[in-house]
Amino acid sequence: MEKRKLIDFVLALLAVIFVIVTVLAALYYAPLEPLDVSTVLYHQDDYTGDDIRVKGVVQDLSGTEFALEDITSAVFIDVSYADSGDLDAGIVNGTTVYVLGRLEPDVGIAAREVEIADDPDEPAGWRSPYSAKIFYFHVPAAWTSFLAFGVVLVCSAAYLWKGGQKWDTWALSSAEVGLVFCSVAVISGALWAKAEWGYYWDWNDTKLFSTFVLWLIFIAYVAIRAGAVRHESIPRVAAIFGILGFAAVPISFLSSRIWTSLHPNVVATSQGHLSAEAGAVLMLGVVAFTLVYATLFSRRTAIERSVIEIEGIKEQLEDAE
Amino acid sequence: MTLDALRIAQKDISIELRTRERMTSTILLSLVIILSFRFALFGFDMELSENPHLVAPILWTTIFFAGIMGLESSFSYEKENKYLDGLLLLPTSRYSIYLGKMLANLLFLIVVDLVTLVFVVAFFAYEPGGAFVTLLGVILLGTFSFVAMGTLVSGMTIAAKTRQSLLQIALIPLIVFTVVIPAVAATSKIVSGSGDVMPELNILVGFGILSLLLAYLLFGHIMED
Numbered sequence: 001m002e003k004r005k006l007i008d009f010v011l012a013l014l015a016v017i018f019v020i021v022t023v024l025a026a027l028y029y030a031p032l033e034p035l036d037v038s039t040v041l042y043h044q045d046d047y048t049g050d051d052i053r054v055k056g057v058v059q060d061l062s063g064t065e066f067a068l069e070d071i072t073s074a075v076f077i078d079v080s081y082a083d084s085g086d087l088d089a090g091i092v093n094g095t096t097v098y099v100l101g102r103l104e105p106d107v108g109i110a111a112r113e114v115e116i117a118d119d120p121d122e123p124a125g126w127r128s129p130y131s132a133k134i135f136y137f138h139v140p141a142a143w144t145s146f147l148a149f150g151v152v153l154v155c156s157a158a159y160l161w162k163g164g165q166k167w168d169t170w171a172l173s174s175a176e177v178g179l180v181f182c183s184v185a186v187i188s189g190a191l192w193a194k195a196e197w198g199y200y201w202d203w204n205d206t207k208l209f210s211t212f213v214l215w216l217i218f219i220a221y222v223a224i225r226a227g228a229v230r231h232e233s234i235p236r237v238a239a240i241f242g243i244l245g246f247a248a249v250p251i252s253f254l255s256s257r258i259w260t261s262l263h264p265n266v267v268a269t270s271q272g273h274l275s276a277e278a279g280a281v282l283m284l285g286v287v288a289f290t291l292v293y294a295t296l297f298s299r300r301t302a303i304e305r306s307v308i309e310i311e312g313i314k315e316q317l318e319d320a321e
Numbered sequence: 322m323t324l325d326a327l328r329i330a331q332k333d334i335s336i337e338l339r340t341r342e343r344m345t346s347t348i349l350l351s352l353v354i355i356l357s358f359r360f361a362l363f364g365f366d367m368e369l370s371e372n373p374h375l376v377a378p379i380l381w382t383t384i385f386f387a388g389i390m391g392l393e394s395s396f397s398y399e400k401e402n403k404y405l406d407g408l409l410l411l412p413t414s415r416y417s418i419y420l421g422k423m424l425a426n427l428l429f430l431i432v433v434d435l436v437t438l439v440f441v442v443a444f445f446a447y448e449p450g451g452a453f454v455t456l457l458g459v460i461l462l463g464t465f466s467f468v469a470m471g472t473l474v475s476g477m478t479i480a481a482k483t484r485q486s487l488l489q490i491a492l493i494p495l496i497v498f499t500v501v502i503p504a505v506a507a508t509s510k511i512v513s514g515s516g517d518v519m520p521e522l523n524i525l526v527g528f529g530i531l532s533l534l535l536a537y538l539l540f541g542h543i544m545e546d
Binding site: 160210213216217219220223224233236237240241244245248 | 477478486487490491493494495497498535539542543544
């Protein structure tokens with residue numbers, strides 16, 4: 001018993017230290033441009049990915065010239081190549097592309113044929129570089145929630161296969177803690193989107209949508225458990241639901257890599273890379289959040305064990321009467 | 322197995338034919354939703370034929386709400402009258418119980434679908450015309466995959482205390498991508514008379530079959546005691 005308390009204490013201490021170090025590192029050490037944007041996200045001259053935010057002058061084929069930067073929150077949902085038809089060829093100056101998306105407020109939703117011209121005065125980069133530092137908390141939170149839901153999957157499978165209360169306790173605890181991290185990821189992402197894209201949420205974006213579904217699934221998981229009798233069929237049902245629900249994790253992770261999405265891809269992608277300093281701070285954040293997860297998970301399982309113990313005592317007392 | 326399933330479905334149907342509880346309340350809900358749309362969207366003057374893009378959302382919102390209400394009461398007769406153990410003690414596989422319940426739910430919901438379609442046609446002056454058969458096909462397939470997963474989840478939530486709200490919160494994330502979006506997209510395409518609905522129909526059929534498979538694997542675990 002004492003040993004467990006000691007482990008809890010050390011975990012909590014480490015978590016606090018790492019979180020503080022991460023905050024300081026994100027604020028003072030990490031570069032203001034956390035990602036090498038010219039290769040990661042947005043179009044410059046030789047961009048070859050699917051996502052594009054054009055900086056510079058484009059020309060409507062009907063003849064009107066307009067600068068996309070003049071349009072607030074221009075979002076390009078789909079880009080296909082009119083000239084070459086070859087996705088690997090990339091966009092070069094003067095390439096004609098079809099841009100399907102919202103060019104608010106002037107153009108409306110329509111497929112437009114536009115020409116991209118290079119604008120040397122317009123540097124590549126983020127609209128709101130400082131708020132991009134939320135990246136060092138958003139990504140670790142999302143990763144930790146994936147880890148937590150992975151633990152739910154493993155523990156649920158073990159519970160169905162072998163039985164045993166501890167698996168159920170671990171699955172429940174991990175799901176609840178994971179839901180907290182998932183909420184942090186969703187909310188921090190929405191705040192960043194407001195600063196960078198100009199709005200909180202985009203329902204057309206598969207990444208955002210699939211993560212929202214993942215969030216709903218584990219809200220449902222926790223709701224199934226809430227107020228449920230602990231030793232009836234609920235743990236088994238929850239285990240099945242946890243296994244089914246985990247299917248949303250790979251969908252959420254891969255969605256922005258499979259389908260066109262505005263969500264930046266940094267890790268495990270061919271789209272770009274982190275600078276060494278940013279990568280170091282990101283790793284620090286992942287370690288810090290994993291420690292926070294471990295601490296909360298350990299405390300949550302302790303609470304659940306006490307609940308089960310108290311229910312056992314209650315039953316004994318009732319039997320004695 | 323099939324025969325047992327049919328008998329269980331027959332039992333549910335004959336209970337329904339005698340009490341008419343579920344059908345009455347579900348169809349009334351459908352009527353209320355359709356009327357709300359009618360007056361909230363158009364007031365007294367406009368007609369849906371001028372806004373055909375609204376057919377799909379109105380139709381499916383009504384079907385899903387009514388369907389969830391129907392599913393909520395899927396096991397409630399057994400639960401309220403404490404016949405659940407009797408049902409589980411039947412000398413048949415758990416999957417037959419699922420299939421029987423699924424068939425009964427499907428039949429109920431198809432009737433509700435047809436009534437809802439009549440409401441849409443009547444209150445919005447919408448005329449399906451030549452697209453009627455395709456529209457009916459999409460509605461039937463959407464209802465099938467909805468009910469296939471819905472009956473499974475409804476079985477999951479029997480034991481929980483807050484059963485009714487739980488069914489919705491557990492079911493909706495599972496069907497958003499797989500039933501709601503394809504069904505509405507296919508219906509929109511049919512109504513606007515443009516596009517091929519086969520991709521959406523494939524998703525609906527695929528998810529329906531997947532649900533049946535999952536139920537085959539899992540329903541025994543869910544209903545163990």
